[in-house]
Amino acid sequence: MSADVKADQVLDAKGLSCPLPILKTKKAVEALSKNQVLKVETTDPGSKNDMASWAKRTGNEILKVEEGSGTFTFFIKKTA
Amino acid sequence: MANKKMTIIASKGSLDMAYPPLILATTAAAMDVDVTIFFTFFGLDIIKKGNADNLKISPIGNPAMPMPIPIPTLVGSLPGMEAMATSMMKSMFKKHGVASIGTLLDLAKESGVKLIACQMTMDVMGVKQSDIVDGVEFGGAAMWLDEASDSQINLFV
Numbered sequence: 418m419s420a421d422v423k424a425d426q427v428l429d430a431k432g433l434s435c436p437l438p439i440l441k442t443k444k445a446v447e448a449l450s451k452n453q454v455l456k457v458e459t460t461d462p463g464s465k466n467d468m469a470s471w472a473k474r475t476g477n478e479i480l481k482v483e484e485g486s487g488t489f490t491f492f493i494k495k496t497a
Numbered sequence: 498m499a500n501k502k503m504t505i506i507a508s509k510g511s512l513d514m515a516y517p518p519l520i521l522a523t524t525a526a527a528m529d530v531d532v533t534i535f536f537t538f539f540g541l542d543i544i545k546k547g548n549a550d551n552l553k554i555s556p557i558g559n560p561a562m563p564m565p566i567p568i569p570t571l572v573g574s575l576p577g578m579e580a581m582a583t584s585m586m587k588s589m590f591k592k593h594g595v596a597s598i599g600t601l602l603d604l605a606k607e608s609g610v611k612l613i614a615c616q617m618t619m620d621v622m623g624v625k626q627s628d629i630v631d632g633v634e635f636g637g638a639a640m641w642l643d644e645a646s647d648s649q650i651n652l653f654v
Contacts, residue, residue: 433594436524440604443527461594474528 422480422492424456425449431460431488438464439471442493446477449495454480457491465489502648504533504641509654510542512554512586512598518654519543519601526608530650534605535641536633537615540654541622544614544630549599556582563589606632613640 428445430438438459445455457468465482468491472479476497483490503525507518518540522532536544543549556562556573562582572578590597596604606612612633619626619635626635634640645651 435595436520436527436601437594437596439524440527440608471528 422454424492425453426455428455428457430464431458433459434461435463435467439467442468442471442491443475446475446493446495451495453495455491455493455495457493459489459491460487461489464491468493500529500531501650502531502533502644503650504535504645504648504652506535506537506641506653507540507543508538510539510552512552512583514654515540515543515549515552515598516601518652519598519605521652522610523601523604523608525650526605526610531609531611532605533611533613533641533644533648535613535615535644537618538622541614541618541624541629543598543602544612544633545624545628546630549602549630550597552598553579553583554586555579602630611644 426445426449428441430441433441438457438461442455442457445457449455469479472493478494478496480492480494505518505522507515509515518534522534525532542552556564556568556578557570564582565585614629614633614635615637616635617637
């Protein structure tokens, strides 16, 4: 995957704990059209694995994950 | 592909024990799982009108209960200790961005989680159908077993 992934929508889920980042991601992805990309920012350390499990189960694709200092940024393509 | 299915029996009415059913139900719904929660015994307190955000936690009988200072078991039974433990837990949840029970219940309903209240325990404990929040169905063991028989995940909390 190339370094540049363009997001169609951004979801700020920083400061939220399980299960809110997943619930909000689901809602935001549902609002997208197929093949659009959602950028989600979180601070919940559990969200890294949770997001992967969620994407696997719902058939959406995580294009890229960036880890900052205490933050996680996911680029999720709506493929389902 | 047909959605997976899950049922949860929610039998407890304390603040801490109300969380697992609602966290799992809302998350499962977000993962395209069809969810049913069966509220029975003290779990009914979660779906009584206006009660979801008034659930309490007791320091009694829970050695793992975090308290500002170590508190002997006997002291935990004094008046005011339950309120103190409850407000402490609530502020800890809030500080960490955890949704309240009321919010999770709303999110569960919004995402199509099927809610069933146990009619038998309602009768025993004097709970009327009008005491229960809207959007809940009423039934018994057979109704849960019907859902559970088709589910891959069945949990008792």
